Amino acid sequence: MKRTTRSWRDREDLRGLALISPTVLYALALLLVPVAMVILYSFWKQSFMTIDHTFRLSNYEAAFTQPIYRALFLRSLWISLTVSLVTVVMAYPVAWYISFHGGRNKNLWLFVITVPFLTSYLLRVMAWKVVLGHNGVVNSALMWLGLIHQPIEALLYTANSVVITLVHSWVAFAILPIFVSMEKIDRSLVEAGRDLGDSAFRSFRRIVLPLSLPGVISAFVIVMIPTIGDYVTPTLVGGRDGMMIANIIQTNFGQAQNWPMGAALSVSAMVLVSLAAGIMVLLLRLLVNGVRR
Amino acid sequence: MPDRPMIEIAGVSRNFGTFRALDDINLTIAEGQFFSLLGPSGCGKTTLLRLLAGLDVPSAGTIRIDGEDCTEIRANARPTNMVFQSYAIFPHLNVAENVGYGLKRLRLGRAEEDRRVAEALEMVRLPDFGRRKGNELSGGQRQRVALARALVMRPKVLLLDEPLSALDKKLREEMQIELRSLQQSVGITFVLVTHDQYEALALSDRIAVMFAGRVAQVAEPMEIYQHPATRQVADFLGGMNFLSARIAGETGETLTVETDRLGTAVLRKPAGFTASGNRATVGIRPERLRVLWDDETAPHMLTGRIASRAYFGETTSLAVAIEGLDAPLSIVETNDYGADELKIGAEIRLAYDPEALVLVSDPAA
Numbered sequence: 001m002k003r004t005t006r007s008w009r010d011r012e013d014l015r016g017l018a019l020i021s022p023t024v025l026y027a028l029a030l031l032l033v034p035v036a037m038v039i040l041y042s043f044w045k046q047s048f049m050t051i052d053h054t055f056r057l058s059n060y061e062a063a064f065t066q067p068i069y070r071a072l073f074l075r076s077l078w079i080s081l082t083v084s085l086v087t088v089v090m091a092y093p094v095a096w097y098i099s100f101h102g103g104r105n106k107n108l109w110l111f112v113i114t115v116p117f118l119t120s121y122l123l124r125v126m127a128w129k130v131v132l133g134h135n136g137v138v139n140s141a142l143m144w145l146g147l148i149h150q151p152i153e154a155l156l157y158t159a160n161s162v163v164i165t166l167v168h169s170w171v172a173f174a175i176l177p178i179f180v181s182m183e184k185i186d187r188s189l190v191e192a193g194r195d196l197g198d199s200a201f202r203s204f205r206r207i208v209l210p211l212s213l214p215g216v217i218s219a220f221v222i223v224m225i226p227t228i229g230d231y232v233t234p235t236l237v238g239g240r241d242g243m244m245i246a247n248i249i250q251t252n253f254g255q256a257q258n259w260p261m262g263a264a265l266s267v268s269a270m271v272l273v274s275l276a277a278g279i280m281v282l283l284l285r286l287l288v289n290g291v292r293r
Numbered sequence: 294m295p296d297r298p299m300i301e302i303a304g305v306s307r308n309f310g311t312f313r314a315l316d317d318i319n320l321t322i323a324e325g326q327f328f329s330l331l332g333p334s335g336c337g338k339t340t341l342l343r344l345l346a347g348l349d350v351p352s353a354g355t356i357r358i359d360g361e362d363c364t365e366i367r368a369n370a371r372p373t374n375m376v377f378q379s380y381a382i383f384p385h386l387n388v389a390e391n392v393g394y395g396l397k398r399l400r401l402g403r404a405e406e407d408r409r410v411a412e413a414l415e416m417v418r419l420p421d422f423g424r425r426k427g428n429e430l431s432g433g434q435r436q437r438v439a440l441a442r443a444l445v446m447r448p449k450v451l452l453l454d455e456p457l458s459a460l461d462k463k464l465r466e467e468m469q470i471e472l473r474s475l476q477q478s479v480g481i482t483f484v485l486v487t488h489d490q491y492e493a494l495a496l497s498d499r500i501a502v503m504f505a506g507r508v509a510q511v512a513e514p515m516e517i518y519q520h521p522a523t524r525q526v527a528d529f530l531g532g533m534n535f536l537s538a539r540i541a542g543e544t545g546e547t548l549t550v551e552t553d554r555l556g557t558a559v560l561r562k563p564a565g566f567t568a569s570g571n572r573a574t575v576g577i578r579p580e581r582l583r584v585l586w587d588d589e590t591a592p593h594m595l596t597g598r599i600a601s602r603a604y605f606g607e608t609t610s611l612a613v614a615i616e617g618l619d620a621p622l623s624i625v626e627t628n629d630y631g632a633d634e635l636k637i638g639a640e641i642r643l644a645y646d647p648e649a650l651v652l653v654s655d656p657a658a
Contacts, residue, residue, distance in 0.1 A: 186381065
């Protein structure tokens with residue numbers, strides 16, 4: 001039998017495109033279109049109940065000059081950087097332990113790490129209210145031990161409580177990419193390092209650390225990008241001092257009824273987080289390149 | 294060369310759970326020797342090499358290197374360096390950084406470090422490769438970088454874990470020659486782990502053949518090939534025809550045996566040989582049997598029929614059924630004459646030399 005025309009089913013590349021097209025269309029419809037709309041809105045202006053559709057930059061001007069917005073941007077950036085740093089620092093040893101000393105129980109360890117995800121995100125954040133509150137677990141315990149005589153108020157409704165809660169929410173997402181990059185390290189490389197005279201710590205610093213860097217960078221970015229725009233955690237445990245940029249964006253789209261301003265703040269936050277993530281990736285690379293020598 | 298011992302392995306065992314990977318190993322390796330640990334996979338040869346490197350600790354016994362007890366000393370403090378089977382080239386470093394990896398700790402200064410790296414790369418004939426990344430190298434080049442990285446440390450002992458097994462045949466043969474001449478020029482004691490008997494025979498000053506965690510025989514290549522101590526060693530190093538024989542007489546060092554078809558011979562006893570009853574196993578290598586063509590004759594002849602043949606270009610392997618023998622004899626015939634006449638079913642005459650018969654210990658006999 002001879003076939004002169006080949007059905008599209010036979011073409012590897014077309015078949016691939018067909019397979020991914022539902023995802024691509026979905027992403028286009030639900031990501032690209034809304035983002036494009038937000039960008040459009042950010043150049044318009046709210047005038048009482050209607051929207052003035054002439055192109056202007058006044059929203060961006062406000063976003064970068066008004067002290068309230070600047071303060072919230074800086075705080076969001078600061079909180080997300082702190083959260084990413086603390087999360088990665090806490091996740092790294094766990095990932096290292098599972099990868100290098102997990103032995104037969106690696107899968108069990110990974111399962112244990114994902115157990116908290118069996119409860120909802122909201123519930124986990126709410127739990128921190130119980131832990132950090134006025135009559136919460138931490139305060140009660142410290143009082144009972146006699147270490148303090150009145151509850152520490154600074155635990156809840158501050159930037160600190162936001163950081164603590166976010167670190168807890170994201171640490172598993174940081175452990176996994178670091179673990180995966182460590183699993184890919186050929187163990188004979190570490191042995192070769194030892195054979196060439198390295199102490200255990202030195203071979204870690206010169207081999208494991210630089211080779212697990214891709215995982216560290218992904219972990220950092222995975223944590224940093226969503227936390228900068230996190231809305232739930234600062235709403236629930238942040239109070240006034242823990243408010244972040246997402247809260248004011250919500251206010252603009254909500255009570256304030258100023259969609260163009262909210263849109264401009266959203267776009268600014270996106271640009272800022274991309275820049276910040278890019279800079280962090282470069283800095284981490286430089287840092288580890290310096291360390292391995 | 295003075296035979297000063299460089300490595301002394303005494304009563305070394307290594308258990309993994311209930312599995313005994315090494316069982317009471319005793320070996321002495323002389324300074325400057327090219328020593329091979331030869332055996333099938335799972336015989337414990339790599340485990341032993343890792344114990345020498347300090348990457349693993351024996352369950353029992355001691356290891357002395359250059360007179361110093363190294364049993365408890367870890368890899369980073371031993372005067373040994375290793376070429377790993379996977380080569381373990383650091384992927385985030387370039388060739389020069391790979392080779393200079395171990396020198397950094399010695400704080401030699403930049404100039405001396407660079408000089409030694411260049412010298413080592415020169416030695417493995419990769420002088421202009423310093424700036425290449427590890428993943429831009431071919432298999433043979435990676436192997437040379439791994440060699441240079443170990444040799445640059447000027448170890449007392451260089452350990453090689455199947456270094457040539459990942460290379461294709463032609464490259465492997467080239468590297469064998471190079472490895473041998475490199476060892477002779479640097480004069481360092483080499484310990485090579487291999488499952489390839491030809492590699493071990495071609496490269497080594499001495500070979501230890503290992504089976505199931507034990508050393509079966511230690512000898513020079515020619516001795517080990519011509520006088521294998523046990524049936525297992527004989528079988529692992531090339532083919533061997535085994536024949537059952539009757540013991541007709543015994544002195545301290547020799548045994549007189551009568552074979553069914555290959556006559557009577559006085560044979561040297563291998564080390565540790567003990568006769569069980571009046572039967573013994575003798576062997577003859579396939580290449581020591583020769584086809585007799587036309588009206589050629591020989592003092593010792595056999596007649597048989599070709600049962601199977603395999604043509605290898607320069608040689609032909611035959612299995613020849615001989616009346617009165619249980620199993621056909623394997624023979625390897627050089628194809629210098631008459632290869633087309635070696636057809637299955639053809640009747641041929643074989644010549645052999647009774648001196649080619651060897652006596653082997655055979656626990657099964």
